[in-house]
Amino acid sequence: MPLHPDRLFPIEADARSIARRLFCEVERLPIISPHGHTDPLWYAHDEAFPDPASLFVKPDHYIFRMLYSQGVKLEDLGVPRHDGGPVETDGRTIWRLFAKHWYLFRGTPSRLWFEHAMETVFGITERLNESNADEIYDRIAGKLDEPAMRPRALYKQFGIEVISTTDAATDDLAAHDIIRKSGWDGRVIPAYRPDAVIDASRADFRANVERLIALAGTSLNYKGYLEAHRNRRAYFKARGATSSDHGHPSARTANLSVTDAAALFERVLRPDVSYADADLFRAQMLTEMARMSIDDGLVMQLHPGSFRNHNATVFAGFGPDKGADIPRSTGYVEELKPLLDAFGNNPHLTLILFTLDETSYSRELAPLAGHYPALRLGPAWWFHDSPEGMRRFRELTTETAGFYNTVGFNDDTRAYLSIPARHDMARRVDCAYLARLVADHRLDEDEAHTIAHDLSYRLAKQAYRL
Amino acid sequence: MPLHPDRLFPIEADARSIARRLFCEVERLPIISPHGHTDPLWYAHDEAFPDPASLFVKPDHYIFRMLYSQGVKLEDLGVPRHDGGPVETDGRTIWRLFAKHWYLFRGTPSRLWFEHAMETVFGITERLNESNADEIYDRIAGKLDEPAMRPRALYKQFGIEVISTTDAATDDLAAHDIIRKSGWDGRVIPAYRPDAVIDASRADFRANVERLIALAGTSLNYKGYLEAHRNRRAYFKARGATSSDHGHPSARTANLSVTDAAALFERVLRPDVSYADADLFRAQMLTEMARMSIDDGLVMQLHPGSFRNHNATVFAGFGPDKGADIPRSTGYVEELKPLLDAFGNNPHLTLILFTLDETSYSRELAPLAGHYPALRLGPAWWFHDSPEGMRRFRELTTETAGFYNTVGFNDDTRAYLSIPARHDMARRVDCAYLARLVADHRLDEDEAHTIAHDLSYRLAKQAYRL
Amino acid sequence: MPLHPDRLFPIEADARSIARRLFCEVERLPIISPHGHTDPLWYAHDEAFPDPASLFVKPDHYIFRMLYSQGVKLEDLGVPRHDGGPVETDGRTIWRLFAKHWYLFRGTPSRLWFEHAMETVFGITERLNESNADEIYDRIAGKLDEPAMRPRALYKQFGIEVISTTDAATDDLAAHDIIRKSGWDGRVIPAYRPDAVIDASRADFRANVERLIALAGTSLNYKGYLEAHRNRRAYFKARGATSSDHGHPSARTANLSVTDAAALFERVLRPDVSYADADLFRAQMLTEMARMSIDDGLVMQLHPGSFRNHNATVFAGFGPDKGADIPRSTGYVEELKPLLDAFGNNPHLTLILFTLDETSYSRELAPLAGHYPALRLGPAWWFHDSPEGMRRFRELTTETAGFYNTVGFNDDTRAYLSIPARHDMARRVDCAYLARLVADHRLDEDEAHTIAHDLSYRLAKQAYRL
Structure with missing residues (x-):
């Protein structure tokens, strides 16, 4: 069956007409893709x-x-x-x-x-x-x-204006360098994802840290470790990065004294690191990343709450990212407080929060983002990046946080051909939501047009400083 | 007021028409009732x-x-x-x-x-x-x-094809034997519900275990206890049972070594059993039940998360099941892991999960059932077996788990005359949900017809191996 | 843009017509405002x-x-x-x-x-x-x-029949006395809010308790403290109060022996009070307040689950109530049990429960209020006092608790001019909800008219004993 032009719009005729009018003005806007997992080699080699x-x-x-x-x-x-x-x-x-x-x-x-x-x-x-x-x-x-059908041609066909990849802190970004040196006018930028050098529960943590330190030419102590992060962030920034990204089991943050943090760093490097220490170190490093964001201007993203590789058999046989990640209950109120106490009111920080726990939308995330200047809400994520999921996101966050504490859409995908489909879906669902607000007279239609444009294009560009 | 033929259908006219077309093809399908609490004596004596x-x-x-x-x-x-x-x-x-x-x-x-x-x-x-x-x-x-108006005549009038009762592990199933020997062609089958011989926090636990062991002719030790379960499950299966059912305070599972489990069994038999031991024993026995399911093919159902007999005064005066059961927050991700590590990928296990905590639908249950081959989602349960509750179930699970990791409807009732009403409600709400997907072009109508049939009839029969 | 007469009604035309018919009969009903934060001085001085x-x-x-x-x-x-x-x-x-x-x-x-x-x-x-x-x-x-534009004229223009303020236990209610003695026929009543003399984690707790005791002329021990509460409650009741109100971090209750409670009271008066003791004392006092409610007939309100003054910088600079209160996960099942064990079945107690955690609506609050005679559900509160929030409240509570375990609307505001707007919104959203039930034939329209009237006017008056 061919795609129906009214798909995902409200069923009721008047609201559907409003949605159509809203959508036709945003349907063809360029795609801003500030967070995703496409392979930079695609654009580099264009095979x-x-x-x-x-x-x-x-x-x-x-x-x-x-x-x-x-x-x-x-x-x-x-x-x-x-x-x-x-x-x-x-x-x-x-x-x-x-x-x-x-x-x-x-x-x-x-x-x-x-x-x-x-x-x-x-x-x-x-x-x-x-x-x-x-x-x-x-x-x-x-x-x-x-x-x-080549990656660069599709980039143009899809109407992409800018797309970010997600790259390990120790990545040399060679693919990005090839893209930049090739003279191609597409804008493919990296994002700083240091999980592998922050999560001490990983078997390869110490090796990753040593590699980070080696790349940065600093010393293997806490001061050298932080300096290495700063160094690598600058390296990413020089290649176009505007954001860092952090995938943690929880949203826990900490703000230890330098002495305590340095001692903790020594402990987490040991092979017998405790769960508690690894967790505290991840928490501490979120606050350090926020501190660095304020200095270097990289926007910070937090993607917490996934129990990774839940299926032991699948993980043993096939490794990570095989569909066996399961969300779990995720709190933000106590968890983010140490970081927010330090930097929540800082006008130079943008911390974009995501969740896999929809209960936090109205209870925690909208109230937090509707108050703290440093916070913004990322769009419905992963299992919730779907028509009902996106509708719930708007219904559960807008009344407290409004539209302008959200950041537009992320496709967050490694499936290149799904990128236009995902942006199309997000724009349709947002237009449908706005059309319902207009149809029951909570919003005027001229405002809805402005908001539709903001949600489809402007807010992502602004929030990610693109 | 007479029942309206369009009750529970979408309000909007086009979607309502679609719902009507879907419903008229499933309205008269036979009732599969794979989990419920009607009294087998009704069918046995037909009074x-x-x-x-x-x-x-x-x-x-x-x-x-x-x-x-x-x-x-x-x-x-x-x-x-x-x-x-x-x-x-x-x-x-x-x-x-x-x-x-x-x-x-x-x-x-x-x-x-x-x-x-x-x-x-x-x-x-x-x-x-x-x-x-x-x-x-x-x-x-x-x-x-x-x-x-007799039970057997109503069974026919209601269009029941098969109905399961829920029976204690120590039940002799005499009523079921009477039904089978009566020559009546209704299909009334038992289900194995061993809570009373698994929950060591009950005052009558040891007496129940002793009775179980006596019935099975095994010894009062862990080995004999497991053997007794196997024996009783076979007894139930011989009388038509295709499932076991487990009502636990939480979804916690454990997978202890045989030595540790045997020692735990000795401890829980004592009158001063601790809460922690009783809880661990329940957890261990869920894994044992899964192991037995793989051997004997009984489908396993887990109904967790009810705080039973919350009202102390009502419980003292009137006993259990008097409306004073209150749901509580229920987690599945960590809780089910021991069982899933052991058997989650086993093609011979079907474990049907229920919940009274709707927050788990999109966060935990749909992601788990949308990945593990052994898992399926039971329908909206108890307080959520209602038009809005069933709608939320579909909206919160379908996008991640699809329709085919769900198992159709359970009426789960002891109110015999409500059985057709409950199936009618479930079919209407599912058709309404499907009609909305068709009306906003997420699904083609021919597929919706197939799905409506699956949800009303086929999936229950298949999942419960009927 | 002028206010649209159909705002917040269902979009579909038939349901909208039903909503219009329902609303036009409740639009002009007097406002019952049983819980709010307007300043009694406004009505006293009428400036x-x-x-x-x-x-x-x-x-x-x-x-x-x-x-x-x-x-x-x-x-x-x-x-x-x-x-x-x-x-x-x-x-x-x-x-x-x-x-x-x-x-x-x-x-x-x-x-x-x-x-x-x-x-x-x-x-x-x-x-x-x-x-x-x-x-x-x-x-x-x-x-x-x-x-x-003066407060008393607006009171009349707004159609207020009765409005409650919220007043500290140690307040002399002088403003209320002025109002009563002025001969003005508006009904402005106080409500007993003893948080400041119950929450031992406050820096001014001991001073507040001493003031309470002094006002009541009792002794500084547990017996005298309880007597002082009784005394002040009578003082409030004599000035028209029909309710008490309790804003606690959680819904935890306790029911200690008198000896243990008295010892706890001594401990919480000390400057080094522990978090655990302060929390237990709050819990104990909820049960004491319920006991007093049974004696003096004041309706009890519980508003739990706000993390107050989350933003340390804003609190240091601007003090409390500056928009930095964030909801958190709130449980009721275990938490309320001690109080309910004591008084949950008492026909003289009305305990009205509120929440900022919408997950508790269907999981805990509706099942509790749909069983315990002493419990009622307050309306959608604070961040959820909004069109979508009120809709979710009805959709998530009605099927289990019905309409008659809810208490109508609270505006809960200090923004005087928003009072009619808030009641207008609540009535519209309730009529919209009822219209949908009528439109899909879950309810007959004549009943919907009765319910609309109950939700807009009668239930608040009845539940708050006004």
Whole structure:
């Protein structure tokens, strides 16, 4: 079925008309993508994407987690095993298995993203199923070789104005350098993600820290460690970065004395680091990152509350990021207080908060962001980056925090072809929300037009200092 | 007022039309009732139900909890006292008191269930109130003697294909044997509910365990105790059971070594069992039950998170199940991990999760069920088995877990006459949800028809291996 | 833009018509305001309100928290500094700053309250912005001198039947005495708020207790302390009070022996009181207050779960109530049990529960209030006193607790001119909710009319014994 022009709009006719009017003015705005996980090598080398399965199935944890939940083996989907064990390598075979189970995605955003990419990129409007799997595979595969299907061409076709990748603190950003030196006019920027040198519960933590220190040429003590962060942040900033990003198990922050923090740093470097110390160090480092943000102007993002790699068997066999991350209850009120006591009123800090725990929207996040000058709310994230999830985000935050303590949309994806679909969905859902406010006379339509533009474009650019 | 054919459908005309088309194809599907609390003796003896008050008021905790909350005494509603103290016995007097307070149920599902039963079973379409109480009492009472009002006849009239009761592990299932030997072709099956032999915080725990061991002819040690469970599960399975059911204060699981578990078993048998040990034993036994499920194929249900008998005065006077059970915050992510580490990827296990804490839908349950092959989500339960509750269930779980990690509807009731009303409500609410997805173009209507059928009939049958 | 007569009604035409019919019968009902924070001196002295900024900006924490969150300094809004430091005093300058940022309130209830007051009190229908700020300032200022703008005249114009203030336990209620002796026929009553003599974590706790004891003429021991409460409650009751109000960090209650409570009282009076003791004492005193309520008939209100003065910098500079109170996760099930074990079934107690944690609506509060005779649910509170917040309150509580375990609306405000706007909003949202139930045939329209009247007027009067 072709994409319907009114999809995701209110059902009631008057509200739908308002939504249409709002959407038609923002539909074609450039895409600001201030947080995501596309591979900078794509833009650097601009090579053709491989087969359809490699593009749509193997790397997309939304896709293979659902298939896995219904008994499909990850090996059969070509997801590489950690131990190098055998997995399916034939793209067509994987695609057929995917197509056979495509009905599982009814009612999910993956369905909408996929069909948007099918139609807008490949001109395919048939619904995928077992019997048309081969034909659709061939049509996609046939197009992937075309120059218009290369990453840079798609960047233009998608209307991207700027896109940020997410990069380890120890990354040399070579791909970004290639992009910049290539003369291509796309704007692909890095973001500073130091989790691997901050999370002392990781097996490779000390090695990562040593590498960080080596890269920065500082000493292996707390002072040298902080200096190394500053050094690397400057390195990122010189390559276009405007933000740092922090994925922590909780939103806990701490603000220890320098002496205590230095002693803690020594303890977390030991192989027998305790859970409590590792947790306290992560907490302390959020406050340090805020302090550095104030100095260097990088916007700070906090993505807390995911229990990573919950499935021990899948983690052992396939490693991280295989759809086995589960949200958990996440508090912000006590957790953020040490950082906010230090910097919450600082006009130079922007700390963008995300959550996987929707209960915090109205109870904690909107009240916090609706008061502290340093805080902003990131959009509905991950499991909630969906029509209902985005609607709940607006309904639960707007009345306390308004629109202007939010920061527009993040696609937060490694699925390149889903980027326009995700922005399209976000713009539609926001226009639908605004249309309802206009239709029941909580807002005037001229204001709704301004807000729709702000949510689709301006706020992301402003909040991320792009 | 007669039941309106469009009740619970979307208000907007186009969506309502879609809902009508979806519903008319599932309205008459047979009822699969895989979890509930009807009395097997009803089907065994097939006797007439007593007076209207005994049918609708005295045994229905939804009804008397609301009346009690507004100052009506349980004694005056004929709810039997624990100590045998005097309570109202005249059905008509109870009914009048009920009718006088019927307005309290405005906006509640009890109102809709009751009126559905009134009209479809008794042909009564007047709204109950003080002045028509006697007349309605007489009309119901007059019909209760008719053969068509007997449990087996109603089973047929309701279109039930299979119904499960819930039975103590030590139950001899005599009523089920009577049903099976009677030659009646209704399918009434037991479910294995071993809470009373697993929950060491109960005063009668040791006596229950001793009875279990005696029934199974095993020894009073951990090995014999597990063997007794296996034995009783086989006994239930031989009488048609396809599931076990577990009502625990939390979803906590554990996976101790056999030595530690055996030592724990010895400790929980003592009269001075600690809270911590009782809790750990419940946790351990969930994992043991999962292990047995993999062997014998019984589907496992977990109903956690109710603070039972919260009202000490009501419990002392009237015993358990008197409307004083209150939900509490319930976590699943850490709690289920020991069990899931052991069996979460096992293709032979089906563990159906329920909750009274709706915050877990989008945060924990949908992500867990949308990943682990062994997990499925039970429908909106108890306080949430209502139009808004069922709508929230779909809105909060579908985008992450889809439809196919859910298991259709459970009526979970001891109120026999409410069974068709509850299935009718669930089918209407699901069709309304689907109609909205079709109306805003998230789903095609042909698919919605398939899903409506799945949710109304097929998924329950499949998930419960019926 | 003039206020639209259909604002906040359902968008769909049939449901909107029903809402209109319901609303037109309750729109003009007198206002019952059983809980709020207007200043009794207003009614006592009946003086003109000062300039527009003093009326709308300086005292309204909803307003200045939003402006502060976007970088506006509290000093520039004329919010007085704790240390007497300089702040803006020119009303017009403050007003211009407010007008310039008025767009921040799009989508918030403050926007709707303000525009309601502008139109209904001042006849102003233009949307405030930087360019019309001066003109609107002049029009408001010009009217504030008129006799019709005095507090008593507005009381009549607003249709208030009774309004409660909230007063410290040690307040002499002199303003209330002036009102009563003035012969004015408005009904302004006090409410007993003893937090300052119950919360031992306050620096001024012991001084407050000593003052309480002195006022009552009792002794400084636990017995004398309780007697002093009884004495002051009688003092309040003699001046019209029908309720007490308790703002606690949590809903924790305790029921210690008299000996233990007396020993605790001695400990909390010491300057080195521990957090644990202060918390236990608050818990104990809730149960004592319930005991006294049973004796003297004052209705008890519990407002738990706010982390007060979260922003250390703002608190140090400006003191309490400056928009830096943040809700936190709040439990009721275990917390209220000691009090409920003692008095939950007592027909003489009414305990009205509020929450800032919406997750408790369906999980805890509706099940508790739908069972315990002593419990009622207060309306959506503070951050949730908004169209979406009130809608969620009904959707999440009605199916379990019905309408009759709720108590109508509280405006809970110190912003006098927002009172009619808030009641208007609550009545509209309730009528919209009821209209949807009628439109999808869950409720008959004649019943909806009765309920609309109950929610708008009768239930508040009844629950608060007015």
